[in-house]
Amino acid sequence: MNFLEKVRRSWQSQNSLVCVGLDPHPAKLPSVLSGKDALFEFNRQIIDGTAQWACAFKPQIAYYSAVAAENQLEKTIQYIKSEHPHIPVILDAKRGDIGATAEMYAKEAFDRYQADAVTVNPYMGGDTLEPYLSRTDKGVIILCRTSNPGSGDLQGVSSEGETIAMRVARLASKEWNQHENIGLVVGATYPEQIKVMREIGGEMPLLIPGIGAQGGDLEEVLKSGLDRRGKGLWINASRSIIYASNGPDFAEAASAEAQRLCTQINEIKAKI
Amino acid sequence: MNFLEKVRRSWQSQNSLVCVGLDPHPAKLPSVLSGKDALFEFNRQIIDGTAQWACAFKPQIAYYSAVAAENQLEKTIQYIKSEHPHIPVILDAKRGDIGATAEMYAKEAFDRYQADAVTVNPYMGGDTLEPYLSRTDKGVIILCRTSNPGSGDLQGVSSEGETIAMRVARLASKEWNQHENIGLVVGATYPEQIKVMREIGGEMPLLIPGIGAQGGDLEEVLKSGLDRRGKGLWINASRSIIYASNGPDFAEAASAEAQRLCTQINEIKAKI
Numbered sequence: 001m002n003f004l005e006k007v008r009r010s011w012q013s014q015n016s017l018v019c020v021g022l023d024p025h026p027a028k029l030p031s032v033l034s035g036k037d038a039l040f041e042f043n044r045q046i047i048d049g050t051a052q053w054a055c056a057f058k059p060q061i062a063y064y065s066a067v068a069a070e071n072q073l074e075k076t077i078q079y080i081k082s083e084h085p086h087i088p089v090i091l092d093a094k095r096g097d098i099g100a101t102a103e104m105y106a107k108e109a110f111d112r113y114q115a116d117a118v119t120v121n122p123y124m125g126g127d128t129l130e131p132y133l134s135r136t137d138k139g140v141i142i143l144c145r146t147s148n149p150g151s152g153d154l155q156g157v158s159s160e161g162e163t164i165a166m167r168v169a170r171l172a173s174k175e176w177n178q179h180e181n182i183g184l185v186v187g188a189t190y191p192e193q194i195k196v197m198r199e200i201g202g203e204m205p206l207l208i209p210g211i212g213a214q215g216g217d218l219e220e221v222l223k224s225g226l227d228r229r230g231k232g233l234w235i236n237a238s239r240s241i242i243y244a245s246n247g248p249d250f251a252e253a254a255s256a257e258a259q260r261l262c263t264q265i266n267e268i269k270a271k272i
Numbered sequence: 273m274n275f276l277e278k279v280r281r282s283w284q285s286q287n288s289l290v291c292v293g294l295d296p297h298p299a300k301l302p303s304v305l306s307g308k309d310a311l312f313e314f315n316r317q318i319i320d321g322t323a324q325w326a327c328a329f330k331p332q333i334a335y336y337s338a339v340a341a342e343n344q345l346e347k348t349i350q351y352i353k354s355e356h357p358h359i360p361v362i363l364d365a366k367r368g369d370i371g372a373t374a375e376m377y378a379k380e381a382f383d384r385y386q387a388d389a390v391t392v393n394p395y396m397g398g399d400t401l402e403p404y405l406s407r408t409d410k411g412v413i414i415l416c417r418t419s420n421p422g423s424g425d426l427q428g429v430s431s432e433g434e435t436i437a438m439r440v441a442r443l444a445s446k447e448w449n450q451h452e453n454i455g456l457v458v459g460a461t462y463p464e465q466i467k468v469m470r471e472i473g474g475e476m477p478l479l480i481p482g483i484g485a486q487g488g489d490l491e492e493v494l495k496s497g498l499d500r501r502g503k504g505l506w507i508n509a510s511r512s513i514i515y516a517s518n519g520p521d522f523a524e525a526a527s528a529e530a531q532r533l534c535t536q537i538n539e540i541k542a543k544i
C-alpha cells in the first residue's frame with residue numbers, strides 16, 4: 001500500500017484529523033516514570049491512550065537524539081507498527097542535504113526507524129529531495145510555510161507574484177510529486193496561507209502544526225485547509241496532549257485531550 | 273576562547289584552509305577494518321594522517337545516524353578534542369526547526385557531541401537560529417548558496433535586487449550575528465556567488481563544499497573567497513581524501529591527498 005492510500009485509510013477509519021506529536025522532553029516526564037526506558041514507556045502509554053483519536057503519530061527526532069535515546073525512538077515506532085499498524089508514523093526530522101547524504105538520511109528515516117514518512121527542508125532544491133521521493137511507498141512532507149514568527153524571513157519573500165513558500169508548493173505539486181507521495185507543512189498560525197497552499201497543492205495532504213501552544217485558530221484552519229473529501233489534513237498537537245497531566249493519570253489525560261480535539265474538529269467540520 | 277578566535281588560530285597555526293570531511297560510508301570502508309568500532313577506527317587513522325594539513329574536521333552526522341553508529345561519532349569527536357584540540361570540529365547536520373526543538377538540536381550538537389560548530393538551515397527564519405546563536409562560544413554555519421545543481425530552485429530566486437541566498441547572507445551579517453559566531457556555506461561550484469557572499473558577509477568565515485568530486489575550481493574559489501587576511505575559508509574535501517585509497521594504506525593516502533590539497537591551495541594563494 002502506498003503512503004497516500006495508507007493515509008486516506010487512516011483518515012477514514014479513525015474519523016480523525018488529529019496527529020499526535022511525540023516530543024517527550026526528558027525533563028518533563030511524569031515522575032512516575034524513570035529508568036532507561038522511561039521515554040519509550042511514556043510514549044507507549046500516550047500512544048495507547050490516544051490511538052483511538054489519532055490519524056497519525058509524529059515523533060520529533062531531536063527529543064531523542066539530544067539525549068542519546070535513539071533506541072527509545074526505535075522502540076516507539078516499532079510499538080506503533082506492532083500495536084496500531086493502521087496509523088501512519090511521520091518522523092519529524094526536517095532533513096535536507098545533497099544527494100549522497102540525503103540517501104543516508106532516507107535510510108535513517110525509512111530503514112532504521114521504519115517511518116512511513118519524513119519531514120524534509122526544501123531550501124537546497126528539488127534534486128536534494130529525490131532520495132526520499134524515490135521511496136515511492138513512503139511519504140515526504142516538505143516544509144512550506146512554517147508556524148513560527150520568523151517564517152516570513154525567507155518563506156514570505158515575493159518574486160514574480162509568488163512567495164517562496166508558494167513556489168515550494170508549486171514545485172512540489174507540478175514537478176516533484178511524480179510518485180504522489182508529497183505532503184506540505186503549513187502552520188496553523190497562517191490560515192490564509194493554508195488556503196493558498198490548498199489551492200496550489202490540490203489534494204496534497206497538509207501537515208498543520210501550531211494549534212494549541214502556538215495559538216492557531218482551528219475553525220480558520222479547517223475552512224482553509226480541508227480537501228474536497230473533507231479530509232487532507234494532519235492537525236498536529238504535541239504539548240497540549242502529551243503534557244495534559246504531569247501526574248500518574250498522564251495517559252488518561254492525554255487520551256481525554258486527544259478525544260476533545262478530535263471531537264471539536266469533527267464538530268466544526270459538520271457545521272462549515 | 274570563542275569560536276571565531278579558535279578558528280583564526282587554527283588557520284594561522286596550521287597554515288591550511290583544508291577542512292577534512294569525515295563522511296565514512298559503511299559500505300566503502302577499507303577491508304582491513306571490521307568490527308563494531310570500524311567507523312571510529314577509520315576516522316581515527318584518517319584524523320591522525322591528515323591533522324597536520326587540516327584547519328577543521330567536519331563529520332557529517334547522517335553517515336552515523338543511518339546505521340545507528342552515534343557512538344562512533346561521539347568517539348570520533350572526543351578523539352579530536354583529546355589528540356588535536358587546536359583543530360575545530362564542525363558537525364555537519366543542517367538542522368532547522370522551531371525554537372523549542374532547535375534547543376534540543378543545539379543540545380545534541382554542542383552538549384552531546386561537543387562540536388565546536390554546527391551547520392544549520394535558514395529556511396524557517398531567524399528566530400529558529402537563536403538557540404544555536406545564543407551559545408556564544410560555538411559556531412553556527414548557515415546554509416547560504418549550496419553546491420548542488422538544484423540549489424537555484426529557491427536560493428537563486430531574486431526579489432528586490434537580491435537573491436534568497438544573498439538575503440540570507442545579509443540577514444546573517446546585519447541582524448543575526450550579534451555574537452560574531454556565524455559562518456556561511458557557499459558551494460565551490462558557484463565561485464561568483466562566493467565573491468558576492470564575501471562582499472555581503474565581510475569577514476565571516478565561509479565553508480566551501482564542492483571541490484573535488486563535485487568539480488569546483490580551486491583558483492576561482494580562492495580569488496573570490498579569501499578575506500583580507502588571506503584566510504576566511506574552510507575548503508572542504510571529503511571523498512577525495514578519505515577514499516584516496518581503499519587498501520591498508522588508506523591513512524597514508526589520505527594524508528598525502530590532504531597535503532597535496534593544502535599545498536596546492538597555499539601555492540595558488542601565493543601567486544594571486
